Amino acid sequence: MKKNTFLLFVLLCSVGIYSQNIPVSINGNYRTEAEDFGIGAQVMIPVYKGLMLTPNVTYFFEKEYNFNSSYINSNIKQKTLNYGLDIHYAFYLKNxxxxxxxxLGVEGMTGWSTISGSSMSFSQSSSGIGIDSKWSSYGGDLTDTTVLGNIGVAGKWFLDDRFFxxxxxxxxxxxxxxDGxxxxFTAGIGYAF
Known part of the structure; x- marks a missing residue:
């Protein structure tokens, strides 16, 4: 059953690809929560009439976060790669x-972080009177993958028969x-093959 469903899906995609132009774009992206920028690409594969599957990938450039206080000094450098699949339904403008x-879509987000810093630790002094403190260093690398759901709206504004x-x-x-x-926000240029 799964195999037949998959073959039907591939057949529909093939018919859609054969009969229509495929818009491909290179994009700049801005993500609000992390306040970082990325570059990406997307392909809109026509499936049936206005229905399109849109695989996409975006690399968000490294961003540095610092946290400093009296007892902790931390530095985190993070970069992410997002890859996803959205389902679009196109409403064409007249003429x-x-x-x-x-x-609507689903997306995977893989982040690579390098963490370094130091913290102050406290212990009772050897004489039993007072508190000793010392700074300790820490650091390491971390990789994390998260699943996201997407909802949004896109627009393709054709400049001529191919460029948009x-x-x-x-x-x-x-x-x-x-909380994340x-x-x-995405803007880019593309070409319909």
Whole structure:
């Protein structure tokens, strides 16, 4: 049953790809929660009429976070790679190839962090009177993968028969930590093959 469903899906995608142009774009991205920038690419694969599957990938550049207080000094450098699949439905503008498409999707986010810093530790002095303190260093590398859900709206604004401007706004839901939900604003240029 699963094999037949998969084959039907591949057949529908193949028919859609054969009969229509495939928009491919290179994009710049801004993520609100982390306040970082990334570069990415997406392909819109027509499946049936206005329905499109959109695989995408974005690399968010390294960002540095610092936390300093009287007792802790930390430095975190983090970069992430997001990869996902969205389902779009295109509403074409009258007498135009340009369209607006609401979408839903799922995305994986893999982050690589380097953590370093120092903290002050306290202990009772050897004489029993007073408290001794000393600074200790720590550090290490961390890799983490998270699953996100996406909801948003995109627009493809054709300049001629092939070239277009890509715009997109999405709200990403971080299922493991709802405080990490964020918007991603995207703008780019593309070509329809």
């Amino acid at each position: 135009s190839r340009s369209f607006v498409s609401p979408f 401007i890509n715009t997109q706004v999405k709200y990403s839901l971080v299922f493991e930590d709802m 939900n964020h918007f991603v």
